[in-house]
Amino acid sequence: MEAAGDAVFCLDDRGRILYVSQRALEFVGTGVSIVGWFLSELAPLSDRLIISLAITQALESGRSGKINTRINTRKSSMWFELQLTNYVTPEGTTALLVVGRDISVQQDTEERLRHMATHDALTGLPNRSLLSDRLQMAIAQAKRTGRGFSVLALDLDRFKKVNDALGHLVGDTLLRVAGERLRETLRNVDTLARVGGDEFVAVLPGAVSEAEIQTVARRMIANMQVPFEIQGHTLYVGASIGAATYPDHGDDDVKLLSHADTAMCHAKETGKARCVVYNPQKFNQQEYDVSMEAAMFDAVRNGEFFLHYQPIVDAVTCQVLGFEALMRWMRPELGPVPPSQFIPMAESNGLINLLGAWALRSACMQIKRFQEVAGRPLYVSVNVSPRQFRNDQFLGVMDNALSMSGLVGSELLLEITEGILMSDPEHAEAMLNQISSRGVKIAIDDFGTGYSSLAYLKRFPISTLKIDRAFVQDLPESVKDAAICNVVLSLASHLNLSTVAEGVENAAQLEFLARQGCTLIQGYFTGRPMLPEAAITLLQTAAVPAPSLAKRVLAP
Structure with missing residues (x-):
């Protein structure tokens, strides 16, 4: 026992110490003999009951036991693993041999690991x-x-x-x-x-x-x-x-x-x-946006996006000259999602590059089929977002769409906003010159609602101005809207630019715009956005406003 590196105690059947090894005394360091003490007295008050119960159980059951407890030493309270083993003394009485192994380092390590985990x-x-x-x-x-x-x-x-x-x-x-x-x-x-x-x-x-x-x-x-x-x-x-x-x-x-x-x-x-x-009322929209964004990524994989085509007609003859391709999203079981919701979201999360490339390619291929049905040239107008326009791959995407569809450059019109031109004029000028060199035409969408800087009409290779529906919806009654449209149409005429009036919904609006020199018309009056099958029917039947309307427009 004295040669053992562990602390050794011999206890009587009441738990009193009969013998203690020198190693145990070194650990405890009381400076006085501890023979006759109860072993539990060496532990902190909180652990004494644990030791007493373990001793009683080991003596009564006759089986060895093991507990982890603390023993007060001369420096601090150290953790020991106590192994309790029954033995019979020379006098024939039952006693306990207790071997104590210092596990303070192990306990400290385990405690540190528990702390690090939490x-x-x-x-x-x-x-x-x-x-x-x-x-x-x-x-x-x-x-x-x-x-x-x-x-x-x-x-x-x-x-x-x-x-x-x-x-x-x-x-x-x-x-x-x-x-x-x-x-x-x-x-x-x-x-x-x-x-x-x-x-x-x-x-x-x-x-x-x-x-x-x-x-x-x-x-x-x-x-x-x-x-x-x-x-x-x-x-x-x-x-x-x-x-x-x-x-x-x-x-x-x-x-x-x-x-x-x-x-x-x-x-x-x-x-x-x-x-x-x-505030649930205030922030529910943000949660809705997050779930909508997740649904959008699924929609791309599941093919839930498709294109509608709205006719663009001659303001005088009402002949269909082209179509604007408009992206739509139909969610299964939930119905259509307005473009005003998903387009800005796609712009912010980067999906607009993928969706825009698909839309451009699909629209070019579809307009080629429309040309075959009509037996004459038609052009397609496609919106380009700011993020698409700034993407280094955009020119390659456009070239690929023209090549795959067989369209010539002049049969494609790209619609951009004024903000694209003004946010980075140098980049915009370089891009537009490269686009124009391929014969592709460029339109300013929603003209008059953005920066409206006339300088870019001179600087950039623009072919068409689109008059926003905000200036059309109250024509011809609104004097202010009439004045704005007249100024834009006159400006376009002097700069040799085509004009497209959006949101035309009745004959009075069409007649006013045609008389003022508007080139093209787009709106519910001449055709709502429609699926390709409906557009083919329109081309086959020439179902546009009656020719008498053209006569009224052309009348002196």
């Missing part, structure tokens, strides 16, 4: 995993007590700028200090977690009114606005906060975190350094 390595705050557990506990407690709680999502303002300019070491120090400051503003019962980057989440039990939430939020924001002195730099950041409450804004941890994060993003977008409480 806490952020940089700030020492709970991480997303522990936050989820705390939220579930808060929900369970709220169900028992009937008292709700709030979740605050906080994001540091201007942190990325600091991190990019001064490096990660300064950024990491800033995050640690920010975590300490935020922790100081909260109660002991509150939870503060770092969930990634410069994002923190606080859980406030019992705080559900907006006044309570705003009080805590103002304290946190004020603490973040105090300058940070880090590695010789004086740094100014701030914080934007979004809040959601249980159960009003979510009945599980995922919804609460999502809604708090949505409110926080709104706080950043509307001025920063403020707290926004989630």
